[in-house]
Amino acid sequence: MRPFEYVRAADAASATAAMSAMPQAKYLAGGSNLLDLMKEDIERPMRLVDITRLPLREIQRTRSGLSIGALATNTETANHPLIRENYPLLTQAIVAGASGQLRNMATNGGNLLQRTRCNYFYDTSMPCNKREAGSGCGAREGLNRISAIMGWSEACVATYPGDMATALYALDAKVRVRAPDGRERLIAITDFHRLPGDTPQRDNNLEHGDLIVAIELPVPAGDFARNSHYLKVRDRASYAFAMVSVAAALDMDGSRIRQARVVLGSVAHKPWRSAEAEALLVGQRADEATFKRAGEAALRDARPLAHNAYKVELGRRSVARALMRAARLA
């Protein structure tokens, strides 16, 4: 690991100041992804600003819904009574990820910022435009079984691997960010991560020094809590990243669907919310045939690579299966 200066921040203002003063500085929260990447010589910060002492751990009701502190751990968040009761989809997504130890360490803010698991990003002997802009994409013509099938560019076919964010897309979450000048702004979760385009080195729309302070969940726009499901398909039953995951939520009126949320994880550079599948489901009877059509619609624009065509069929079936579980028909 390369040497770096360690700074323990006492408050948000000093944390953002310590970041702004150095372009190669990074915030340190749970460290579960960052430390690994530093050991692999992929992340090379010259200064770490330890924000773990900042008072950003609260999970509390607000006028507009629920505010989840950026530094609350994944474990605290998944097990909070208000979240288990009102947003069980989020609980399911979080506990589908990583291991008990990692969820105890990982913070919500850091989880949003976790980086791709693309093998070419991790292998410093290989080209990777995300790791080193302009070096090329090893996965595009290489081993791309785990790569994207939606929204990729010639510069990058990496996926965003997270489970929590995939559920947050279905819950219309917003990310509260504090800029170095002290001003706060809200970013809709769907606008938080980026598609790779020509700048895959940028995972998200944060500027240097921006500090995530909270994730805000609105009061649900319908009764989704009773009919939601997070489905994760992976190479082994536990402690692995998804090949495909689906966050599904239904607002039901008897057997009719009033509103639907369908989001796919690990298929693109960001969680992939399917407006097509959601529109198709509105007003329909909840049954297997309808859910299969939703799966078809969600994957209609898929562009598989040499080794990941299986993700298209797996994605269709996973959408249908997650909706069946959400509707309590499976």
Added chain:
Amino acid sequence: MPHEIQSDLPAELSADESALLAQMPELNGVGKSRRSFMMQTGGGGIGLFAANLLATESALAQLPPVPGAASAPVVAQNVVKVSFLVNGAAQTLDIDSRVVLLDALREGLALTGSKKGCDQGQCGACTVLVDGQRVLSCLTLAATLQGREVTTIEGLATGDQLHPMQAAFIKHDGFQCGYCTSGQICSAVGMLGEARRGQVSHVTENVGKTTTRLTDDEIKERMSGNICRCGAYPGIVSAIQEVHSGRQAAQTWGFATETQLATAIKEDGHATV
């Protein structure tokens, strides 16, 4: 019990060691702890090995850092002072900011029970408890632990009285080579605390409902961050289940008696049975 780190040199240095140490006054901090530790634990035979190691460390410390080198020079940089509790004892370390808790425990405090398996958060062998929560010490920067309380495998027993989880692992044969065992046990202790607090898992059918009773499937899922290459999983699950449920299962193995051993040797015609 953890070894005390002696700050003074032990009396019984060999002539070679005395000469070497006289030539290397720059050895201090980690090097000194390691040296004291080796003198203390090794006895006479380790003297040459220790001296070789010291020479290597010293040589590395003299080398200019290679530009772009992935491995770090031994000289501490960006030193951070951190005070925290380890197994109930106050410790203060002056450490390079890059030092992770696992290395601080093993190299700085001679607590080698926590193991380095993958060193990147995939195997669980380095699991320890920080403020009662199980975490991976290989991905925890020691500098972040100011004021925190760390419990390692060495801190679970009370004197000669094993922690119930340690005793259960022996009774249920929850290991073979033993390399993952300290991580497994620390993880299991932390995990049962999580279960007592009503936490849910990926295999919990209804996450809205609180239950504190764990099925074997729940234990397997919750322990999935601890890999055992020997495949001692059935024993690990039954050990944890016994501690969790309080239901005593029969021990399925025992030490052979002298008579049984003699009979077996006679039948087998070989001294190793």
